[in-house]
Amino acid sequence: MPLQAVRPKILGFISEQASAWLVALVVLLAGCALTAIVAWAAADLYQQQVRQRFQLLVNERYTRLQERFEDQEQRLNSLRRFFVNSDDVSREEFDGFAEPLLLRARAYSWAPRVSRGQRSQFEQHESDQRGTPFVIRELNSAGQLVPAAERDEYIPVLYSQTQSLLGTPLGFDLLAQPLRRSALERARLTGKPAVSQPMQLVGLEPAYATGVLLVAPVSHAPTAGQPQSEPYGYVMAVISMRQLVAEGLPKPDRDNLVMQLVDTSDVQKRVLFESGTVASDRDLVGARRLSLGDHVYALDLRPSQVFDQANHSSLSTILTMGGLLSLLLSALLYVLVSQRQRALKLVEQRTVQLRMREQELRGAHGQLRSVLNAATQVAIIATDLRGVINTFNAGAERMLGFKAEQVVGAHTLESLHLASELEARSTSLSVALGKRIPASQAMLVESPDNLHEAREWSLIRQDGSQLTVNMLATVLLDDHGLWIGHLAIYLDITEQKRAYEALAARDRLLKKLSAHVPGGIFQFTLEPRDNWKFIYASDGMRDIYEIDPGLLQQDAKKVFERIHPLDAERVRASIRLSALQLSHWREEYRVLLPQRGLRWIRGEATPEELPAGGTLWHGYVSDISDLKRVEEELRALSITDSLTGIHNRRYFQDRLKIEMVRLNRTSGALSVIMLDIDHFKRINDRHGHAVGDGVLQELCKRISQRLRRTDVFCRLGGEEFMVLCPQTDGAQAYILAMELWSSLRNAPMETVGIVTASFGVASRRVDEGVDGLLLRADSAVYVAKQAGRDRVETCGSGLARDGGISTN
Structure with missing residues (x-):
């Protein structure tokens, strides 16, 4: 009976041609409906994701700014502790300590308290120290610095470390202006850092002039039974809000947030900082509070147009893709239903082609047997499901001494293996797999942690001697994919194993010899593209650098992390010069070790050029710290x-x-x-x-x-x-x-x-x-x-x- 006679009609009484159109239409309508549902769900999810992303950005920006504010307080407190713990701080000591602190702060200053009676002596003393006239000054009504008027007390800027190109007005009396005087008074009363109201900073560029003054009092350390004394001076951080807030943040054309910063204690509510990014039309708002000293600042965050561009809705894409997918699916079903007869004919043609292919495979099977027999350096043995050998190639005959006629159909694969190894392997596999593995199958079962890898075995030759081989086993399947046996491939590794044992003995000897040599012995290579590598490092390298030799061979750059920063570049340059000129390398340098601290090292090595490019050094390093210490002592005595x-x-x-x-x-x-x-x-x-x-x-x-x-x-x-x-x-x-x-x-x-x-x-x-x-x-x-x-x-x-x- 032909296939089309028993082919059922879709929807029973409807012809196949009509059924194809109906199926396509139903699928198209169903797809459109499903697309609409997915689009509605995606739109709701999109709004939730936008809010979450905005809150994440707000929290990240707030955390970053709060860390910066806290960092400024910590840096000023460290400067205050520097003065508290020092009897007298010179200008050079102040500059050396304050210069590394200049991060997002325009300047750090020190201003002592000077009474009316001390002013003349103070100005004369500073003039003598500086070699130039020093006068306590203040701003007049024209904005010019003039000698300060007579007052009971002055707090002039004495030392200053600044980033400004305009410099710092040394001698400027901080009590001459109400805003600065108010901050100093609050710091004196509380004994803690205080912040001024927004002001125009003196001596800074106009773009960075709007900011605040962070002040901390400096008092003598209290002794037992005595309260905290009055401050004898103040340390200050001149902070430009533009520099503190904006530096390190994305540029306006890439910033996702519009940011505004206002001092909550400022009656005029002046804006200390406002980003230049254009705000979006969304109604998302993030408000946070930032604290600096004794002031609290209001941080207002809104999404920008950049945020809108990065978080655009995919609703139109979903509708478009859903409609196209529904249309394609309906067209596909129409083609499948209408071309069923054509598919049946193609199946018949494919069946004929497969039968022809089967004949070709049988011929190829015969050729494969010839190839197996030609492989005389590799033993190839095949078994059936019972383990009985049914294929024994010429390589197996040469390797084991048996003839194929003696083995095929008469011996099992188990009989060729050493029984003690099979028993040990069976026991370990049974434990690993949780079930009993017979000894006869031990060589054919793969362990979970060693899949498809060759394993070392001992085979019994015809004369009773043992042969060490690597074995790779695999499953044999017939043309229908059914399991019919196993295929084992053996490779003689006797000579290879002897070579490995000789190399291991040489390594042990080298390790023993290097253990008695002071310092460390190494082989170091510099390959193209600046690739540094230790190919050998003795145990003495552990004492020199406090790094395990195994880690050195994995990553040679760990050595340069130990070298003193002032010496690291010189050592690298000397190595490159030695590689370029193939000259003897010799250097003395310092290392910073986690346990022993600063040590002096001397290294020497002889280079040779590698055939594939690069340079190989053979050398040693030794600790010369004691020698350096003796040299310093001799120099001091001289x-x-x-x-x-x-x-x-x-x-x-x-x-x-x-x-x-x-x-x-x-x-x-x-x-x-x-x-x-x-x-x-x-x-x-x-x-x-x-x-x-x-x-x-x-x-x-x-x-x-x-x-x-x-x-x-x-x-x-x-x-x-x-x-x-x-x-x-x-x-x-x-x-x-x-x-x-x-x-x-x-x-x-x-x-x-x-x-x-x-x-x-x-x-x-x-x-x-x-x-x-x-x-x-x-x-x-x-x-x-x-x-x-x-x-x-x-x-x-x-x-x-x-x-x-x-x-x-």
Whole structure:
């Protein structure tokens, strides 16, 4: 009976042609209805997702800004603690500490409290320190800085570290303006950071001028039983709201949010910051509160047009795609129904083609057997479902010594394997799979963690000897996909295993040898595209870098993470230069270790060029920290006087030459003060050399306390001393010499009483050398001794002062 005679009609009484149109129409209507439902659900979901995305953006923006506000308070508090924990902070110390803090803050400043009576002395002291006039100033009605009017108290800006190109108005009195005075008063009363009202910041560019002043009081650390003292100064952070809020955020043409920041305590409700992004028409609003010091700021966030563009609705796409899909599906069903007869004919034609293909496969099967027999280096063995061997190729005959006639149909695959290995494998598989695996199937079952991988086995040859092989087993299926047996492929790995064992023995020997070598031995490669790699690292590398050698071989860059930042680039450059010139590499550098801290390392290596490109180094590294420490100690001893602890003649001569070279290159002043203890031999003769040594030590202690940090105090020998005063003219050096002279004779020393000295002062003249300057200083000392000792003489000035004590 033909197929079309039994083919049922769709919908019974309707012809097949009519049924195709009806099915297509029903599917199209159903698809349109389903598309409408999906579009409605998608629109509702889209609104929810837009709200969620907006809230996520608002929370992320709020969190970022709050972190910035908190970071500014933390940075200012760290600067305040720096002043609290320091007795006296110089300008250089302030700059060194405050400069790294300049992140999203325009400036950090220090302003001490100065009373009316202290003003003159304070201004004079700062003028002397800076070398330029220093005056406490304020803004007049024209906006110009003028000397501040008389008040009971001033808080002038003394130190400042700023990012502004216009600089900072040093000496500006913060009490001269109400807004700044109010912030300072609140900080003094609460003892905590306070924030000013919105103001125009002094000394900043107009674009960043709108901001606030964050102030923190600095008081002496309270002692036991005493309350917190009044602040003796204030540290300040000049914060531009534009810089604090806008930097690091997306540009206006890419920002999803429109942002506005207002100080809630500001009566005028002035806008501190407003982004330039165009707002969208959505009714989404996000309001948050930001705190800085004692102020709370209102943050208003709205979606921008960029947000609308990034979150457009897919409703039209769903309707379009749903309609097209419904149309295509209805057309497909129409084609399927109307062309059923054609499909049946194609099935018949395909059946004929498959039968022809079957004949071709049988011929190919015969060819495959010939190929198996040609594979003489690989053993290929096939079995049926019972494990009986039915294929034994020429490679298996050569490898095991059996003939195919002896094995096929008579032996199983199990009989060729070592029984103890099959039992052990059966036990482990039974545990892993949770069911019993017979020993006869142990070589054919794959473990869950080792699928489709070759496994090592031992086979029994005809003469009884064992052969080590790699085995890969797979399932054999017939033309209908039914399981009919197994196929096992064996590869002799005896020689390969011997080679691996030899390599392992060599590695063990190398490891033992390297364990007795101080430092670490390595092989390092630099491949094209700047690829750094350790191909070998001994256990000594663990002690050098505190990194496991295995990790070094995985990632060589971990070594450069340990190298000191000031040395890392130099080490990289030396390695590249060694690779370029194939020259011996040798470097000394510092490393920062998690446990041992800073260490000095010396590395040496010999490079060779690789055939495929790149460079291979063979070398070693060793710890030379002890050697470096000895070198530093020797250097310190070479420039230090062993009795008094101050610098010796050698150091003085080196420093004097350096200063003279500097003066020849630039302009400036230089003076020296030479002093000789009066009647020092009499002290040694009367009290002994031990007391004389004590006098020398006490003299160095008193003079060192009166010197500036820039001055260099040295012992020339015996009872002669020299003070080198850079950037100091003759008048200033004379004043300093008088202070040193006074510090000696105003207080007696133990055992010997009052000890005096003769001082000579000389200031460098134009085109004068080192010898001339020292000769004039020595001459001044000689004049002081001839004039009765215990006095200060300057060469050529006529100034002198007699102590009024005669010891002759």
